[in-house]
Each structure stands twice: as C-alpha cells, then as structure tokens.
Amino acid sequence: MDSFRSRIIPVTTILAGVVVLWYVFAVILNAPFQRDLDQRANETPGTVEFIGKTLSQPKPTLPAPHQVAVNFFENTFLRSVTSNRSLVYNAWVTLSSTLLGFAFGTALGIVIAVGIVHVTTLDRSLMPWIIASQTIPILAVAPMIIVVLAAVGITGLIPKALISTYLSFFPVAVGMVKGLRSPEIMHLDLMHTYNASRSQTFWKLRVPASVPFLFTSMKVAVAASLVGAIVGELPTGAVAGIGAKLLSGAYYSQTIDIWSALVAGSVVAALLVMVVGIAGRLVDRAMGGRPA
Amino acid sequence: MTWLKPSWQAVLAILFCLVALALGAMSKPEAAALAQPTATTIYPYMGTKGLILGLLLIAALVSAVRLAPVVEAAVLFIGAHIAAWLLIKGIAGFEGTALAPYFLALAAAWLLAWRCVALLSSLRPAANGAKTALRLIIPAIFGAWILIIWEAVTRGAGIPFILLPPPSAIGARIANSLPILGSDVRQTIFKAVLIGYIVGNLAGFVVAILADRVPFLRRGLLPIGNMVSALPIIGVAPIMVMWFGFDWPSKAAVVIIMTFFPMLVNTVAGLAASGHMERDLMRTYASGYWPTLLKLRLPAAMPFIFNALKINSTLALIGAIVAEFFGTPVVGMGFRISTEVGRMNIDMVWAEIAVAALAGSVFYGVVALVERAVTFWHPSVRGG
Amino acid sequence: ADKVTLQLKWVTQAQFAGYYVAKAKGFYDAEGLDVDIKPGGPDIAPEQVIAGGGADVIVDWMGGALAAREKGVPLVNIAQPFKKAGMELVCPKDGPIKTEADFKGHTLGVWFFGNEYPFYAWMNKLGLKTEGGPDGVTVLKQSFDVQPLIQKQADCISVMTYNEYWQLIDAGYKPEQLTVFNYSAMGNDLLEDGLYALEDKLKDPAFEDKMVRFVRASMKGWKYAVDNSDEAAGIVMDNGGQDENHQKRMMGEVAKLIDNADGKLDPATYERTAKALLDQKIIAKEPSGAYTTAITDKAIK
Amino acid sequence: MSGQSPAVVSASKLGLTFQTSDGPVQALSNVDLTIGKGEFVSFIGPSGCGKTTLLRVIADLEKPTSGAISVNGISPEQAREKRAYGYVFQAAALFPWRTIERNVALPLEIIGLSQAEQAERIKRTMELVNLSGFEKKYPWQLSGGMQQRASIARALAFDADLLLMDEPFGALDEIVRDHLNEQLLSLWGRTNKTICFVTHSIPEAVYLSTRIVVMSPRPGRVTDVIESTLPRRRPLDIRETPEFLAIAARVRDGLRAGHSYED
Amino acid sequence: MSGQSPAVVSASKLGLTFQTSDGPVQALSNVDLTIGKGEFVSFIGPSGCGKTTLLRVIADLEKPTSGAISVNGISPEQAREKRAYGYVFQAAALFPWRTIERNVALPLEIIGLSQAEQAERIKRTMELVNLSGFEKKYPWQLSGGMQQRASIARALAFDADLLLMDEPFGALDEIVRDHLNEQLLSLWGRTNKTICFVTHSIPEAVYLSTRIVVMSPRPGRVTDVIESTLPRRRPLDIRETPEFLAIAARVRDGLRAGHSYED
Ligand SMILES: Nc1ncnc2c1ncn2[C@@H]1O[C@H](COP(=O)(O)OP(=O)(O)OP(=O)(O)O)[C@@H](O)[C@H]1O
Ligand SMILES: Nc1ncnc2c1ncn2[C@@H]1O[C@H](COP(=O)(O)OP(=O)(O)OP(=O)(O)O)[C@@H](O)[C@H]1O
Ligand SMILES: Cc1ncc(C[n+]2csc(CCO)c2C)c(N)n1
Ligand SMILES: [Mg+2]
Numbered sequence A: 001m002d003s004f005r006s007r008i009i010p011v012t013t014i015l016a017g018v019v020v021l022w023y024v025f026a027v028i029l030n031a032p033f034q035r036d037l038d039q040r041a042n043e044t045p046g047t048v049e050f051i052g053k054t055l056s057q058p059k060p061t062l063p064a065p066h067q068v069a070v071n072f073f074e075n076t077f078l079r080s081v082t083s084n085r086s087l088v089y090n091a092w093v094t095l096s097s098t099l100l101g102f103a104f105g106t107a108l109g110i111v112i113a114v115g116i117v118h119v120t121t122l123d124r125s126l127m128p129w130i131i132a133s134q135t136i137p138i139l140a141v142a143p144m145i146i147v148v149l150a151a152v153g154i155t156g157l158i159p160k161a162l163i164s165t166y167l168s169f170f171p172v173a174v175g176m177v178k179g180l181r182s183p184e185i186m187h188l189d190l191m192h193t194y195n196a197s198r199s200q201t202f203w204k205l206r207v208p209a210s211v212p213f214l215f216t217s218m219k220v221a222v223a224a225s226l227v228g229a230i231v232g233e234l235p236t237g238a239v240a241g242i243g244a245k246l247l248s249g250a251y252y253s254q255t256i257d258i259w260s261a262l263v264a265g266s267v268v269a270a271l272l273v274m275v276v277g278i279a280g281r282l283v284d285r286a287m288g289g290r291p292a
Numbered sequence B: 001m002t003w004l005k006p007s008w009q010a011v012l013a014i015l016f017c018l019v020a021l022a023l024g025a026m027s028k029p030e031a032a033a034l035a036q037p038t039a040t041t042i043y044p045y046m047g048t049k050g051l052i053l054g055l056l057l058i059a060a061l062v063s064a065v066r067l068a069p070v071v072e073a074a075v076l077f078i079g080a081h082i083a084a085w086l087l088i089k090g091i092a093g094f095e096g097t098a099l100a101p102y103f104l105a106l107a108a109a110w111l112l113a114w115r116c117v118a119l120l121s122s123l124r125p126a127a128n129g130a131k132t133a134l135r136l137i138i139p140a141i142f143g144a145w146i147l148i149i150w151e152a153v154t155r156g157a158g159i160p161f162i163l164l165p166p167p168s169a170i171g172a173r174i175a176n177s178l179p180i181l182g183s184d185v186r187q188t189i190f191k192a193v194l195i196g197y198i199v200g201n202l203a204g205f206v207v208a209i210l211a212d213r214v215p216f217l218r219r220g221l222l223p224i225g226n227m228v229s230a231l232p233i234i235g236v237a238p239i240m241v242m243w244f245g246f247d248w249p250s251k252a253a254v255v256i257i258m259t260f261f262p263m264l265v266n267t268v269a270g271l272a273a274s275g276h277m278e279r280d281l282m283r284t285y286a287s288g289y290w291p292t293l294l295k296l297r298l299p300a301a302m303p304f305i306f307n308a309l310k311i312n313s314t315l316a317l318i319g320a321i322v323a324e325f326f327g328t329p330v331v332g333m334g335f336r337i338s339t340e341v342g343r344m345n346i347d348m349v350w351a352e353i354a355v356a357a358l359a360g361s362v363f364y365g366v367v368a369l370v371e372r373a374v375t376f377w378h379p380s381v382r383g384g
Numbered sequence C: 001a002d003k004v005t006l007q008l009k010w011v012t013q014a015q016f017a018g019y020y021v022a023k024a025k026g027f028y029d030a031e032g033l034d035v036d037i038k039p040g041g042p043d044i045a046p047e048q049v050i051a052g053g054g055a056d057v058i059v060d061w062m063g064g065a066l067a068a069r070e071k072g073v074p075l076v077n078i079a080q081p082f083k084k085a086g087m088e089l090v091c092p093k094d095g096p097i098k099t100e101a102d103f104k105g106h107t108l109g110v111w112f113f114g115n116e117y118p119f120y121a122w123m124n125k126l127g128l129k130t131e132g133g134p135d136g137v138t139v140l141k142q143s144f145d146v147q148p149l150i151q152k153q154a155d156c157i158s159v160m161t162y163n164e165y166w167q168l169i170d171a172g173y174k175p176e177q178l179t180v181f182n183y184s185a186m187g188n189d190l191l192e193d194g195l196y197a198l199e200d201k202l203k204d205p206a207f208e209d210k211m212v213r214f215v216r217a218s219m220k221g222w223k224y225a226v227d228n229s230d231e232a233a234g235i236v237m238d239n240g241g242q243d244e245n246h247q248k249r250m251m252g253e254v255a256k257l258i259d260n261a262d263g264k265l266d267p268a269t270y271e272r273t274a275k276a277l278l279d280q281k282i283i284a285k286e287p288s289g290a291y292t293t294a295i296t297d298k299a300i301k
Numbered sequence D, E: 001m002s003g004q005s006p007a008v009v010s011a012s013k014l015g016l017t018f019q020t021s022d023g024p025v026q027a028l029s030n031v032d033l034t035i036g037k038g039e040f041v042s043f044i045g046p047s048g049c050g051k052t053t054l055l056r057v058i059a060d061l062e063k064p065t066s067g068a069i070s071v072n073g074i075s076p077e078q079a080r081e082k083r084a085y086g087y088v089f090q091a092a093a094l095f096p097w098r099t100i101e102r103n104v105a106l107p108l109e110i111i112g113l114s115q116a117e118q119a120e121r122i123k124r125t126m127e128l129v130n131l132s133g134f135e136k137k138y139p140w141q142l143s144g145g146m147q148q149r150a151s152i153a154r155a156l157a158f159d160a161d162l163l164l165m166d167e168p169f170g171a172l173d174e175i176v177r178d179h180l181n182e183q184l185l186s187l188w189g190r191t192n193k194t195i196c197f198v199t200h201s202i203p204e205a206v207y208l209s210t211r212i213v214v215m216s217p218r219p220g221r222v223t224d225v226i227e228s229t230l231p232r233r234r235p236l237d238i239r240e241t242p243e244f245l246a247i248a249a250r251v252r253d254g255l256r257a258g259h260s261y262e263d
C-alpha cells in the first residue's frame, strides 16, 4: 500500500492546486454578472461580501468547487440509485453503452487493422475511406443513424453503443496497424524460415509485438467511447445518462448541474482509462515485461 | 481446365445475373407492363435490360478465363462500370420503383469491380509511374463504388431526400455552393482546427514531458490528465462558448481539449518505448535528462507520437464541427450542418460532410507522409 | 388499441403538456389509442423522423414543415394547437437597443435549426442586412440558453415567452428592465407548434380516423392542461420534465398561446406564414394541400 | 565438387545488389557453388563480405538480383515452404515475451508437434546447449552467450535436414565452443544433415568442415574453396595434427589475400 | 597487485544477486579486484559467469547487492557522472534513426564538442575500424561485424581514460581482429588508458593484457588472476613464443577448472 500512498499525496496536492485556481477563476468569471446584478438592484456590497456572492450564484458562469461538490454529493449519495436524478444511475446508463460500444469498437478496430495488415486490397483501398468516415461529424449523423435504426426497430442501448463504436474503432485501428507492423524484421524473418502461416505469424509474433500500441490505443478509445455514448444520448431524446444531464442542465442554464455531470463523466473516464492501464500492466507482466 | 480460373466474385456475379433474369421485371412499371402487355407504358430498362445483364455476364465469364491480369482488370472495369451507369441512368424518373433484379444486377456489378480491385492490388508493376497510378486508382475505385451503391440504392429504393440524398445531388450542391463552403472551411478548418490542433498536441506533449520529468507530477498529473481530457464535448462546448465567446476561439479550445488526451497518452507510452541497452548507453555518457530525451527517447517515441497526430487529425475536425452546434457566428461547417438540417437541405449537410471528409483525408495524409519521413527507420515503415 | 407514435420537437416540457396530459388522463385510451410520445432534442428533426417511418404524427413549426414538404416529405398540417407564436426578441434596457431603429450595427442572438425564419422575415421587412457591418446586424447562432445576454456577447437574444424569458427573470432581470419584441404582437409571427402527418397516409381512411381520434383526445388534453395548469406541470414532471417551478410557469404561458383549444388552423395566419416563407425563398413555390381542416372539423364539433 | 551426392544447394552466377539511398551496394557477385547432401560447408571471410547475405539468399530471405539458385533441386521459396532448413541468425532473435523454453518451442508449435514431443525436444536441446535450469527465464535475464545458445537450441529442436548457421558460436568461450563443436559434429555424423556454417574462426572452420568457402568483400565473391582431407570422425586433438595446421594455413592465406588491409 | 599505480577500479567482496520471478540468480559473489591506472585487464570465463555483470557494476549500470566498489577512488555513480569511462556493449546498440556517422557522433554531441572536432574524431575512428565509405549508411544496412565495429568506433571517439569493452571483437574475422588488436594495443601504449576487456579468445586475452582475470560461473567468482610477463610492446608474432603459449595454457587450465562441463 506504499505505492498507494505515494500516489495519493501528489494527486491530492495537484487537485488542491486545481481547486484554488478554480476558485480564483470562479470569482473572476462570475464578477461581471454579479456587478450587473448589484447595479440593477442598487446595491454596493463590500469586497468580501461581493466575493461571497460571486461564489454562491444559483446559475454562475463558473460554479465554485463547493457548489459543484455539494450538488455532486447530493445527486450521488442522497438519491436512491434508481432515481433518474441520481448521478450514479445516469453514470451507469452512460457507462453501459460506453462499455458495449468500446467492446464493439475495439473488436472492429482490431479486425480492420488485421485486414489492412494482411490484405493488400484493403491496405490500398480501405484506409482512405476509414479516415474519411472519421471526419464525418458524429453529432450531425447521429440523429440520422438513430432515426434509421429506430425505423428498423433497433432502439435502446444498441444505437448509442454504435455511436461509441464509431468513435472508438478508429484509434484502435490506427494504433493496431502500427502495432501489428512493429515486429522486428529479424523476428519476421525467423517466422519466415519456419514457413509459419499468416495466422501463426499473427498470433505468435504480431499480436504480442503490438501490445504496447494496443493498450495505448485502447486508452484513447475508451475515452472516445464515453464521448460517443454521451453524444448518442442526445438524439434519443436524452432521457437518461450523463449526456441527458448535461443537456437538460445546459437547456436551463443550470451550470452547477452541468459541472457536476461533467465531474461525474470525468470520474467515469478516469476510472475507465485506469482500468485499461491496469489491464495493460497485467498483460505486460504476464509477458515477462522488464521493469523499466 | 488450365485456361479457366473462376474467382468467387465472378461466380457469384454470374449467379446473381441468372437469378435476376429468372425473376423478371426490374421495376414496378415493368412488372405492370408485363401484366398488361397491351398497354404501351414506358418503363425503365425497356431497351437496356438485356444489355446490362449481358454485359455483366460476359465480363464475369471473360474474367474467368486465364488472361493477363491487366486485360482481365480492364474487361472487369469496363463491364462493371458501364452496367452500373446504365442501371443508375435507367431508374431516373422512376425512383423508388426498383425490384429485386435491379439490386441483384447492382450487386453483380459490384462483385466484378471488387474482383477488379483485387486484381489491381496484386499487380507489382516495375515502373514507378505505374506504381503511383495504382496507389491512386485502387482507393478511387473502392470509393467510387461506395458512391455508386449509394446512388443506386437511394434512387432504386426511393429513400426520401431528406433522409439521405443521392451523391449526385450532393455533388451538384457542392458545385453550386463553393463560396459558402469556402468561407465555412476558412472559419472552421483554418481557424479553429489548425490552431486547436497545434495547441492541443503541444499541450499534451508538454504535459507528458513534464509528467515524465517530475515524478511528483507524473503521479499527480496523469490521473487528472485522464479526467480532464475525456470531458465530453457536449459538456465542454457550451462552457467554452461562455468563456471564449462565440467565435472560433471557443471552438479551438474544444479542439485543444479533444486532442490533448490522445497526445498525452501516446507520448507517455512512447517515452517508455526506448530499449534498455540504448538507455544504458546514454547513461554511460552521463547524458543528462534533456539530451537523452532529445537524442534517444523522443526519436524512439515517434511512432507513438505520430499515432496521436493521426488520430487527432480527424478528432480535431469532428471537435471543431460539433463545437459549432453550440453558438457561433453564422458561418462555419458545423453551423451550416446544424442549420441546414433544420431547413431540410440535407444535400447541403452532406456537401459539408463531404468537404470535411476531404479535408480530413488530406490532413491525415499529410501527417502520414511526414510520419514516413520521420520514422523511416521503424520496422513498420521499412517493411513487414 | 391503435398505436400512434408522436414525435415532439423538443425535450419534455410543458410546451407539450397537452399530449402528456391526454396520455396520463386516459383521453387517448378512451379513443382506443395507444400513444407513444417521443421527446425531441436539439438534434432531432421531426421531419426526418416521420420520413424515416419513426413516427405517425409530429409536432413541428410551419416553416420546417413546408420546407420539408418541398423536399419530398409531403407533410400536412392536421391541427394547430398553438394559435399564437411564443417567440420574441428581448434586449436589456441598459443596452443600446430600445427600438427597431437601433438594431443597426449590433449583435442579435437567433435560433437556427429551422427557427430562424421569423427573424429573417422581420429583418427583411426592416430592410436590414444580416451579414454584419455598421449598416446591418451581426447574427449569432444562439444555443440552448440565455448566456449570450448574460455574457454580453449579444445585445438582444431570442426567447420563448414560456421558457427562456423566465430564465432571464431568474437570472435577476426584472421585466421592466427588458425591451421585448414579440413576433405575434408585431404581426411577424409564423405558426409554431402544429400537428403534421404524411399526406399519402392520410388518404387511408383508417389512418385518417386514427388521426381524428388522436387530435380530439390531444385537444381534450390541452383543454385540461390549460384549466389545471399546476397538475399538468406535474404530469410533465412525471414524464421527465425538469424543474417543477419552471414547468408551472411555462404551462401558464403556454396556455396563453393555446387560445380556445379547438386546434383549428386559421387560414389567414397560414397564408401569411406561407407568404413570408416564399418571400424569403425558404420555399420556392406556393404550397398547396399543405393543410387540411378535415381532421379538426371531424374531431371538434 | 562432391559430385557423388545430390546437390542440396546449387548456385550459379549468383549476384545481389542492395539499393540504398546513397547508391547501390553489391553484396554478392558471381557466386558459383554446389553443396552436396551431407556436406558440412563453412563460410569464412572478412566482415561485410556477404556471408550472411548468401545464407539469406539460400533461405529465401533475400532475392538474388542476378544468377540462379536452387535448394534441394527446387527454388529457395519452395524449399522454405517445405521447411527444408533451420536457420541460426547472427543475433539471437529471441521473442522477449516468451521464456527461453517457449522460445525453443516456437518452431515446434508452428509445425504442430504434440505437447509431449515438444517437451522432449526442448529438454534434449536445452541440455545439449547446457541451458538446463534456465527454461523459465526471459531472454533479458540471460547473458549474451546464453541467448545465443538458446537460439541454437531453437534451431536444433526444429530438426531440419539443412542447417544454416550464421556465426552460432561467436559469443561463446572456448570451452563451450569446443563442446558445442563436438556436439554439432556428432549430430552431423549421426544424421547426415547438410550444414552451412558461417564462422570467423579458422580452426573452427577447419575442424568442422568437409569444405571451406573463403569469400572476399565488396563485391562479395568466392575466392577459394578448400576441400578438407580430414576424416569424418574428428577427435578434438586432431587440431594439433600437421594436416590440420596445413589446411588452416591455406585458409588463412586465402583470407588474407582477399582482405583489404594493406598492412 | 600492481600496487605502484593508483587504483582505477577497486572492488572488495562484491556480490550481485538478481531477483527473478522464479528465484534469485547470484551473478557475482565475493569478487575482490583492484585495477591500477594504465592496466589492460582481460576478463575471461564461461558464458553466463558474470563478466558483463561485473563490467556493468563498474559502469554504474547495475548496483551491487553486497560488498564495495570504487572507480577512480569515487563511487561508480560519481565516476559515470564525470564521464570517466567509455563502454562497448556486447551488442552494437546503434540508433536506427542515425547514420553510422551520426551514431559515432552521439557521445560527442552529448559532451558538446565543436562540429569540427566531431568531424575530425569521426573520421579518425571510422578509419581505425575500417568503416570509411559507410558513414552515411543506416545500421540495418551493415553486416553484423560492421555494426560491432561502428560501436567500437563510437566508444573510441568518446576517448575516456577508462575503457570497458564487452567482447568487442566477437563478430570479427581473424584478420580484422588482429588488426584491431594491434590498433588497440598501440592506442593503449600511446595514451596510458586503463582497459577492462571481456573476451572469449584466450590468445586475444594473453596478447592484449597485463593481467587476465579468470572467472567461473554461478555464482560468478574470480578463480584466477594471471599476471602477464610479456613486455608492453608486443608484435603480433609474439603469439608464437613459448612464454606466450605458457600463459595461454595457464589461462586455459584456469578456465577449464571453473567450467561445469564434466566431459
Ligand atoms: N539491408 C541492406 N541494405 C543495404 N546494404 C546491406 C544490407 N544488408 C547488408 N548490406 C551490405 O551488404 C554487405 C554484405 O553484408 P553481410 O551481412 O552479408 O556481410 P557478412 O559477410 O555477413 O559480414 P559479417 O561477418 O560482419 O556479419 C555489407 O557491405 C553490407 O553493408
Ligand atoms: N537482468 C537480469 N536478471 C536476471 N538475471 C540476470 C540478468 N542479467 C544477467 N543475469 C544472469 O546473471 C548471470 C551472469 O550474466 P552475465 O551477462 O554477466 O554473463 P556473462 O559472463 O557476460 O556471459 P556471456 O559471456 O554469455 O555474455 C547469468 O546467469 C544471467 O542469467
Ligand atoms: C438548437 C436549438 N434550436 C432551437 C432552440 C429554441 N427553442 C427552445 S424551445 C423551442 C420551441 C420548439 O418547439 C425552441 C425553438 C434552442 N434552444 N436550441
Ligand atoms: Mg554476417
């Protein structure tokens, strides 16, 4: 647990720094509106009182950390986890489509990478179109996808997960193309001398050699997946999920709600990235990874 | 049997043509005409039905004969594309009336084109010019077929224009809206994307180096880096508009946030990628942190860093466009997309998407070229 | 029971209280209907949903519906619950804009996504250019909220009487501190929330009958909602609405737009809307058959 | 030469030129060579003369740019596809994610041997190269010489009829080297394998080979082919016989002649 | 030993145990050693006996787990920071993204030499290892021996007072090896450098060294230290003198004694 402590101290220090900065910015950003407000109400508060007011607006430009914390705490711990006002519930809704989309996306990314590395036709023809596909702004096509899927009777988790898939397969595909091509040329020659089949070379050489690229890409992909899940929640009527919270918050200018949903999203993201990181380290260890 | 070498694509194509022939009418008007032979209704493919199917059959059969690959590819190319052109041309005026044989013929043509691409990519021409030509032709045929199928299906099945317009309509729209598209590209790509991309990548890179340099920051910054950068764009975009105004700086800020994380993660991974013996070598020179970084660890990290640059090249584009959904001046690709959806000008939406795809591909291509030049030594570039 | 899917134009809020009330109070059941209400959102174009077969009837603004009709989605207005428009442009009194004459050279927040037509029609009428510069106005695509005004990024912003206006009040503005340009009051309004269905489906008598029953029950819902606005707001909350207080206020304001809850389209307003759209080249030719009074005539006797 | 046995390797006018960004490098030129079944041929020559390149051409890892070559009467590619040879690279080329044992098992997995057979062969070859006890270590936990021995074990476990060995004993001390030389000779005597062996040690070449090919650099040519007159069975102390020393002297002369040092 | 000159390396009771997942590996145990200024010490011993590990401990690339060691009277770490030594690794360790020339320049860039000085040193050392003409090639375009020579050139260009060389000439043919042996000796004679040299070749060790350290494996111990009685100036043909052969025989005996082969 020593490593745990050696981790906790830096994280808390930096977090504390962030919080202090955050307060400073909260005062600066909320001040103009507070001034207008006071002016309209013909009040002239003292500096301390003024700062206090900037940190307690109901719909601040930048909510103060304690406002977010209180909101976050209430919506996380004081609500039953099945209530649709509970952040835990909303986070879970988002998480489920994130995970499904991430699984699809990783699988699809790997399949595409395998195809590109092994089939010349695909190498030559597919990559430009995959790139093109990624530049299609997802928020623009998401509604159409959802409409089309709904028309063929697919609703619920799958459409959202598909948008996650769309965003997450690309990092994996790009990384894995690189990774699968990264074995030493001498190692490839060795497999060549054994007349190893493509699949043998793939499983015994290319896959292990690509592991560092795989896990790095998966970290990016899981974050992208989460973004996709949140984006996908909007056109489904934004009934539940972190995206729905963000939207309804934005719609009513409830900045505190937005920020606590953002914090929830970030926490989920950080956890997901950490899990992928840990999985990566476990795999590395199982592969006899040499300590740095 | 040595003169015969049927490919599975050709066999399937022949099969599809035969089934299409057996099923009869290609479109509803034709079916109606067949049912009432006395009436003189005009229906699609009156004169060309035999031509289309015949062309496909002949091309498929010829391709099954052992020929020089170039000749075979040429036959397939011509057969598949003329047939496709006739199919699409014929349905004009009768949108939405296509029946199964229409789609079978389309599938057959597509299979032949596939065979053609497979043949072309197996060619190993000696001349450099031919090599470059092939590099361009192959993805072009592949892409052309995405468009052909799209065009044929939207018209054949009569998909409503406001759900998915055919590519021809999108093309026409692009041609007619060049000034608007130009100003949108200037606003979104040359301002928000480029600046955001550069700053975001730099920021991710610098934070990765900082985290690498200072162990304290590594433990503190990385987890927070993980949190900040997965921030969902929908949540961040309105806040950025609030902070940086509604013009392009807020979009650039969104792009920065989106591109930061991939760069951070990849740089951190890349910095761990240098070999032990090489690091030991630098130690024997008592090389300081920065020389080691510059001369060993960064070059070794380049494959990872370019990974991030590639992923970010498309991510930046998505980010900037999506960020424009949230409050912008009345110019920009994202603005245009969201507005024209509301006006049911879906062809304009797709025109912007096409421009975005083109810009993104060029962007990615440039990054990939630089990558080849910088990581020429990496096995993935040297061969393998 | 017959299934009907209704696609709303926006997220669940009192703007659509009538439908939620009709469902909750069993008015639909009474007509033998099983109605599925799908909330919308910033990225949902109900016209696309209905064209894709995802809905039987949609709530839409006339501008969007007529534009879609020209693009090959034959939408027909079957009822018009909202008689007046709720959109207005508000400017703080301490800002530079007091009257229409002050617009020149200033920045105005406008909603797009098909909601911009009334604004452009108005500017057209005033003879103001919308490309910025000292002689025109600078247009800002306004997002969900009223932030552009609070942040002073715009000099005036668009609000709905029933929604964003109250957010401004919540943000500390007093009604007397705001200059309001109401589109209805100025006679520049275009028809807002109406019910639209596809023309070819309406040719089917069974479907038409279903719509008659649907409109009848919906309007009953609206009437009930107008009469019991707090209860209606509660029903909206039960269906996913946010901020109860806000919904109550919204219900009160929406009630003012509903008028007598007969859902009948006023042909004069229709003509004016169509003409404004034509003038602005949002549609190219005079629409025909874009509305029918048959449904409301049968539904509301 | 050795016309009595069928040719395992037969090259004529073989040439190979590498295209590099600053001009072509001619690595092999006009190489004529026939190696019969059961021969033990050593290749010796100054650093950079093309020994590795020649072995790689035989192994179908490099395509010649001129001339012809056949392996077992078929093209190198076909021979490779028939798993005609085992190759020991100049560097160990172990997979860092596999233990030593699993590295040795790699070719056995690829040809699809049963677990039991694999285990048996691993045990045997690991003993042969004296690495027992290090089965579960990863390559980076081994010394340079141990890694090289692991790669020899891997090639021997593969058990092909033609062995291509590129300086297999370069990083080994004299005693281990002598031991492995003996083991290799006895294996060769027992099995009638054909062995192509690159070395820098003249005594090693003379001790092991039936024929010694001396090469000279840039462009890599065969300058001398020396038939050994030593008997097939060779005790270690044959290396002190005058006959041995005479052959060694001839090889040394051939080597010196092709060398570019003036001093 | 060699008590007259100040100690460059001095180790006492040095031990190093690697912790691996399947138990500890004792690589060095109880090593006592003093190397004086200007000495040329060769380390010889069976593969895996700890030669590389010992060199790495001197170079501060590995920390001993017991005993004490000093380099130039200070800790290895301080000595390393003072750039007290140049190291030739057992493998070439060239950077693939640098040409041979730039690889040789690497240490020179790090110590901040002027361009002109760099160019001069590169030219000189490239000539010394006979790689002129290959300056602009990348490592993978070189043969194994050429890569090793490039890495020698890199260490020589660094020009430290203490040279740690781990089997530098392993992949080189006899003639090049003789040439480089001579060059190394003459460099050593000229500059009074201290050289620690790992080799597997007994003649090479005897020819070059003032002292030969014989090691035995698991745990790596020093079993014999043989002082050379040969003069400092040594022509190549000194290798045929009886004195030379006598020392060689002693080394061979020491080596065999420490060896684990029973045969
Ligand atoms: N991939 C390559 N690209 C360019 N030149 C190459 C390549 N591989 C080898 N060469 C060149 O070919 C020549 C022969 O190299 P080769 O590796 O066959 O030598 P070698 O006889 O094995 O030497 P050594 O004993 O040092 O291993 C060398 O001059 C080398 O520079
Ligand atoms: N990083 C490591 N982890 C665990 N064991 C190691 C490690 N490095 C070396 N060893 C072990 O230490 C012992 C000595 O290794 P070392 O590399 O010093 O041998 P060496 O004398 O240089 O051998 P060679 O002549 O083969 O290069 C070996 O048994 C080896 O397995
Ligand atoms: C993208 C976007 N479009 C429109 C509105 C404005 N709006 C809020 S409610 C409402 C009525 C819909 O029937 C309208 C037009 C917005 N806020 N954001
Ligand atoms: Mg070689």
Ligand SMILES: [Mg+2]
Pocket (backbone or CB within 6 Å): D143, D144, D145, E051, E052, E053, E090, E166
């Ligand atoms: Mg060693």
